[in-house]
Amino acid sequence: xxxxxxxxxxxxxxxxxxxxxxxxDEFMKECLVxxxxxxxxxxxxxxxxxxxxxxxxxxxKSNAATQxxxxxxxxxxxxxxxxxxxxxxxxxxxxxx
Numbered sequence: 283x284x285x286x287x288x289x290x291x292x293x294x295x296x297x298x299x300x301x302x303x304x305x306x307d308e309f310m311k312e313c314l315v316x317x318x319x320x321x322x323x324x325x326x327x328x329x330x331x332x333x334x335x336x337x338x339x340x341x342x343k344s345n346a347a348t349q350x351x352x353x354x355x356x357x358x359x360x361x362x363x364x365x366x367x368x369x370x371x372x373x374x375x376x377x378x379x
Contacts, residue, residue: 306326308338309322309326309329309334309337309338309341310322310326312338312341312342312345313325313326313341313371315341315345315348316344316345316348317375321375321378324374324378325371325374325375325378328374328377328378329370329371329374330370333366333367333370334367335367336361336363336364336366336367336370337364337367337368337370337371338367339361339363339364339367340360340364340365340367340368340371341367341368341371343355343359343360343364344368
């Protein structure tokens with residue numbers, strides 16, 4: 283029984299680490315649209331974990347607005363969480379300069 287419990291804990295831990303790595307990859311993909319690798323590494327290191335998902339969603343909308351044919355980013359189209367995520371990106375970016 284102890285082995286089964288330990289195995290379950292290991293599986294849960296591996297799944298959560300996999301999710302974190304996936305979030306890091308998504309964050310970097312969106313960040314690299316407008317910033318350098320060095321800047322994105324710094325921002326990612328300073329990004330609060332609880333704001334990362336919202337930051338990714340906000341950066342996706344922001345990046346879409348900068349593409350050819352994209353419309354200006356209307357803050358009204360962002361959720362409060364996405365706005366807070368983008369704020370966290372800006373704060374982290376400022377401390378990386």
